[in-house]
Amino acid sequence: xxxxxxxxxxxxxxxxxxxxxxxxxxxxxxxxxxxxxxxxxxxxxxxxxxxxxxxxxxxxxxxxxxxxxxxxxxxxxxxxxxxxxxxxxxxxxxxxxxxxxxxxxxxxxxxxxx
Amino acid sequence: xxxxxxxxxxxxxxxxxxxxxxxxxxxxxxxxxxxxxxxxxxxxxxxxxxxxxxxxxxxxxxxxxxxxxxxxxxxxxxxxxxxxxxxxxxxxxxxxxxxxxxxxxxxxxxxxxxxxxxxx
Numbered sequence: 001x002x003x004x005x006x007x008x009x010x011x012x013x014x015x016x017x018x019x020x021x022x023x024x025x026x027x028x029x030x031x032x033x034x035x036x037x038x039x040x041x042x043x044x045x046x047x048x049x050x051x052x053x054x055x056x057x058x059x060x061x062x063x064x065x066x067x068x069x070x071x072x073x074x075x076x077x078x079x080x081x082x083x084x085x086x087x088x089x090x091x092x093x094x095x096x097x098x099x100x101x102x103x104x105x106x107x108x109x110x111x112x113x114x
Numbered sequence: 115x116x117x118x119x120x121x122x123x124x125x126x127x128x129x130x131x132x133x134x135x136x137x138x139x140x141x142x143x144x145x146x147x148x149x150x151x152x153x154x155x156x157x158x159x160x161x162x163x164x165x166x167x168x169x170x171x172x173x174x175x176x177x178x179x180x181x182x183x184x185x186x187x188x189x190x191x192x193x194x195x196x197x198x199x200x201x202x203x204x205x206x207x208x209x210x211x212x213x214x215x216x217x218x219x220x221x222x223x224x225x226x227x228x229x230x231x232x233x234x
Contacts, residue, residue, distance in 0.1 A: 036225070041227075041228070041230075042227050042228065043118070043120075043207050043209075043225035043226045043227045043228050044158070044207070044209075044225040045225070046222060046223075046224075049222070090157060090158070100146060100163075100211055100221075100223070101148075101160060101163060102148075102160070102223060103160075104157045104158045105157060106156070106157045107155075107156070107157050109155075
């Protein structure tokens, strides 16, 4: 079975500073990878996803992530955060050849300080 | 972008009553819908997967008789929490998988805003 580990449960960061959220996965088969953002009391919004091709994926709101197969990682980055980026971020994987279920990591809470 | 709505957004009920939560895909057809449960400050846990017109597939440990799921059409799925108890209090989130007319223009899971259930 696959699993997803988000190493940081909370990441405080100052406004306009860069941020990196770490995500590692475990799977014996090929996976698709996703990052979602959840604002308070809301559902999840897709930030970006990796299906194939270029390992550097650009998403919405200035976020990008890099797929590293050898390290089984899919870290999320943003070069300069805004107050509005304060939210919970979830990494998720989906097995390529086995349906469409997502397995989520535990989430990383980003708190952007002025 | 693709929109999934949930109704109600929050509900308070007495222990022993049943609560129905609706999930609708507003601008795309969702052949598959998912129901998740999220406890405070925790991740989403998949409860069940439903395909239009067929029975839902429940994850291990989820009681199918307690959490009734109906996927009547390509745009509507409902979750009924039967005989709710305080331990059922949680944030329930649905998602629909389909292709919208905007980014990323691929089959993607679109999530609803969630329904907060409080059972007294």
